[in-house]
Structures are given as C-alpha cells and as structure tokens.
Amino acid sequence: MRHVDVVIIGAGISGSILALSFPKTFSVLVLDKKQRQDPQSGFKKPCGGLLAPDAQKTLSALGLSIPNHVLASPQMFSVKTVDFVSKKTRHYQRHYVNVDRHRLDLWLMSQVPQHINLEEGCLVTLIEETKENVHITYLKDEQEETVSCAWCIGADGASSMVRKLCDAPKIRQYLAIQEKYSLNDMKPFLGCFFNQNLTDSYAWINIKDDTLEFGAALPLQDSLKRYEAFKKHIKNISIDLSHPLSKEACLVNSPKRLSEIYLGKGRLLLVGEAAGWISPSSLEGMSYAMDSALNLSEAFKSDNPLRSYYLLSRPLKFKIFLKQLKSIVLFTPWIRRLVMMSGMEAVKMKD
Numbered sequence: 001m002r003h004v005d006v007v008i009i010g011a012g013i014s015g016s017i018l019a020l021s022f023p024k025t026f027s028v029l030v031l032d033k034k035q036r037q038d039p040q041s042g043f044k045k046p047c048g049g050l051l052a053p054d055a056q057k058t059l060s061a062l063g064l065s066i067p068n069h070v071l072a073s074p075q076m077f078s079v080k081t082v083d084f085v086s087k088k089t090r091h092y093q094r095h096y097v098n099v100d101r102h103r104l105d106l107w108l109m110s111q112v113p114q115h116i117n118l119e120e121g122c123l124v125t126l127i128e129e130t131k132e133n134v135h136i137t138y139l140k141d142e143q144e145e146t147v148s149c150a151w152c153i154g155a156d157g158a159s160s161m162v163r164k165l166c167d168a169p170k171i172r173q174y175l176a177i178q179e180k181y182s183l184n185d186m187k188p189f190l191g192c193f194f195n196q197n198l199t200d201s202y203a204w205i206n207i208k209d210d211t212l213e214f215g216a217a218l219p220l221q222d223s224l225k226r227y228e229a230f231k232k233h234i235k236n237i238s239i240d241l242s243h244p245l246s247k248e249a250c251l252v253n254s255p256k257r258l259s260e261i262y263l264g265k266g267r268l269l270l271v272g273e274a275a276g277w278i279s280p281s282s283l284e285g286m287s288y289a290m291d292s293a294l295n296l297s298e299a300f301k302s303d304n305p306l307r308s309y310y311l312l313s314r315p316l317k318f319k320i321f322l323k324q325l326k327s328i329v330l331f332t333p334w335i336r337r338l339v340m341m342s343g344m345e346a347v348k349m350k351d
Helices: 013-021 053-061 101-110 161-166 223-235 286-299 305-312 314-331 333-342
Strands: 002-009 028-031 078-083 088-093 117-119 122-129 134-140 143-154 173-182 190-194 203-208 211-218 246-253 268-270
Touching: 002 013, 002 134, 013 028, 013 101, 013 286, 053 286, 078 333, 088 333, 122 143, 122 161, 143 161, 161 268, 173 223, 190 223, 203 223, 211 223, 268 305, 286 305, 286 314, 305 314, 314 333
Parallel strands: 002 028, 002 143, 028 117, 078 190, 143 268
Antiparallel strands: 078 088, 122 134, 134 143, 173 211, 173 246, 190 203, 203 211
C-alpha cells in the first residue's frame, strides 16, 4: 500500500490553496473528482461567484493574479436588495469581482506546484482511521486504489465524508438551488432577495457573461416548492424564469453557533466549508476557504498541527462571530425593514 504524509480530499478553493502553500517537507496527495482536461466533469458548486475583498486580499498576499478567462462579465458595483414581504427595495454598494466559480476552481488546481501529487477524476469511497494511520480508498478510471497517510484533511465541502467520520457537531444546513437562463435583453444587475415566509436565508441573481443565474438558499424541508414560490416573486418584478438552461443543487453549511465550527480530531482535520468556515450572513465562503487553508498550512510547521490550527483560527472564528451578529440584522424581518426604511448606506439611484 502506498503511504504519504498527508492526503487532502478535495481540490476546490480550500484544498488547492492548502496544497500550494503546504510545507515542502511533507509528501502530499490531493484527490479530486474534477478533471482539467474535461472542464465539464466533476461537481459544479451552485455559487454566486463573487470574490469578496478579503478573498482578493488573500490572493494578493499569495502573489496570484486571476487570468481573464476566470473573470465573468460584467463587473457590477451595487446589489439591488428586495424584501418581498415588506415591499422595500434598496441598492447597496459592493466591491466584488465577478468570476466563474467552476473556472476559478480549475485555475486554482492548475496553481498546485509540481512537487504535490494531484490526482484528478477520483471518487473517495471509504476512509478508515487506524491507531497509526488513515486508510483512504478511492476509484480512479474504474479501478479501486488505497493509500495510507499520517494526516487526512477534509476539504470536501458541506457533505464532507471526513467531517462525518469525526462525529463532528451538527451544523445548520440549507439546500442551495440555482438555475441558469439566457440573459436576452435584460439590464445586468446583482440581486439579493428576502422572504421570511420561504427562507430565513436569501435568494440571489447574478449575471455571468450571456447567462442569468437565479439561486436560493432554502430550508431542507420542501426546498423545491419554496424555490418555485420564490421564482413567482421574481416574475412579479418582470424577470422571466420560465425556461432554465440548467439546474444545480448542493448542501450549504451556515454555522448558527461558533461550536458548529469544527477543525478536526486525531489524524483527521477539516478546512473550508467542511469545517464550517463560511459566513452565516452572506454564505460567502471563498475568503474563509482561503484563509483557513493558510492557517492549516502554517499549523503544519509546528509539532502539534491540530492545536496550532485551533490557535491560528481564533481571529477567523471572531470574524464568523461578527457575521453571526450581522445575520441577526439581515434575517430578523423587523430589523431588516427598519434598516431598509432608514436608507442607511444605500445608494441613491439616479433616474
């Protein structure tokens, strides 16, 4: 059986950033479902694809510049916010970079250095922890392979196999459903939509080149019915969502309490959304994926990586705490209504 020091499961944003920053003294294997030679393969995460300022800052610190083919057009500087229950609409300035999330994932995979063993088109089927090692079984080209490692790192998102094996605390989850439509002649805009009768989170619209994306983060119960109900509200503001080109769905973590953020135990560690690193107010996870990956790579320079990871993560956990406070404002209907009525920080639109 092959043996390496570290196996990273998942080469999304957190897995790729972790791999490219990992100390060179370790032998590292990265396993991912995607294949760069087949851009349509693997999992495509339903995601607004908006790179927040904190993510931009982290990429700058790593010396990474996003190539043109990863960017999506247009670049928009405000978000139209609609509360369908109170019938309030405001525009708020935002400083996002519009990207194609799947192309971003593939590009970050390409940045993983040559000394890291990155295996694409892999499906992990079993993880077993022993007293001395962790054994990981996966399928590649319809062949079953097994590798042992000293450390197994779950960068495998909201449905993380590694998190389940850790018997981690239960974390609040939504089902994110997103459809794509032809843009036609509609004026491009970013949209954020609230309706507490359908979800205690929100729905969104974004434009990616010649397509419109409409998505919503919904409670797991009756999620499809809630999604269709949200589409009817969108139709009432003159946006036709009758003929989707495609449909995607996935679980999304959203920590309600700090105790739901779980970094691992023993030889099993978690990073990115698998650990619970995602904003409970906006569900923005790209910056947290990057920063948690950098914290974990730094932790492996110590004799006790898990303990160091917890210590290094304190500022990031405090940031999540602040986002939890913000989520109270956003998702408490009467507070949100008062904020929108006040016009505080809103952009005054010109006729």
